[in-house]
Amino acid sequence: MLPQPAEPDWQLLAQQHEARAKRRRLLIGVGVGAGVLVLGGGAVATALLTRGGDPEPSSTASASASPGKGSKGPGGASPAPASSAPLKPAVSASELFGKAAFDLGGHNYVRKTVTTDIPCWKASAFGLGDVLTANNCSQVMRATYFSGSTAITVGVAVFKSEAEARKTESAFKGQVQSLDGKDGVNKFCRNVACPTTHAVTGRYVYLTVAGPLNGSAGDQNPIARTAGQELATYFGEALAKDAGADKG
Known part of the structure; x- marks a missing residue:
């Protein structure tokens, strides 16, 4: 009678799988964090270059982008254009x-x-x-x-x-x-x-x-x-x- 093959150690395999999954999660988290630090440092560097000095204190919340062409201001209303009407001729x-x-x-x-x-x-x-x-x-x-x-x-x-x-x-x-x-x-x-x-x-x-x-x-x-x-x-x-x- 031929010997039966040994049963796999299912518990050991599960532990190894979990360990590999934890390593993957850890690497992904560090990569995003490193990206945030680089981007943050770039923003500060830009501020220093444009201001010529220390940047003003700012909130850590993400800044809103400046409204572009066709964008709307607070409340969804389009900003009113500045008046460019010329002055009427001076009194003579x-x-x-x-x-x-x-x-x-x-x-x-x-x-x-x-x-x-x-x-x-x-x-x-x-x-x-x-x-x-x-x-x-x-x-x-x-x-x-x-x-x-x-x-x-x-x-x-x-x-x-x-x-x-x-x-x-x-x-x-x-x-x-x-x-x-x-x-x-x-x-x-x-x-x-x-x-x-x-x-x-x-x-x-x-x-x-x-x-x-x-x-x-x-x-x-x-x-x-x-x-x-x-x-x-x-x-x-x-x-x-x-x-x-x-x-x-």
Whole structure:
């Protein structure tokens, strides 16, 4: 009778199979982990290269990708495109200084002469021209008015944007140059102290200088002070309406 073949050791085979399975699982886990470490290190290196220094602390959660073309923002709504509508043309000197005469606060103002200055520094004095040029002033409109024995020049500097006008206001120095020398207007507020005003609305910086018709100093003259303030308020309101139309 032939001897029967020995039975396989099933328990030993099962143990060996389980051991091989554990080794496979361990190797797969380490491989993914190594991949995560490499990718993480690459992200930090990119941050250092682009920032030129240490990266800012960030969450360990995975970062969302930046929305691409055609993607939608939070809530599924498509982001609204930025407005690129151009500003309407700036108000002209003929529009702004169109009235030949008008009354303010019981005082009568008569327009005597009007001009538009390009480049802007031509209408400036005592350093204002440098500020206007630095902020891309495109033109200065000026008009001189008489009220009794007082002359007042109103100046309006025009910029391409409100930001440039406000930068001019924040760095302001000097004054608008009085508009004289033609249309029967003798020199006034030249090389003497006179009250001035300046303010900004929209893309306009508006200014006044006022003093006696005879060219004497006006800084202590209450009539000249009042005249400059009244015209500044009047034209500031007119320019505010035009600036509001830009935003509407």
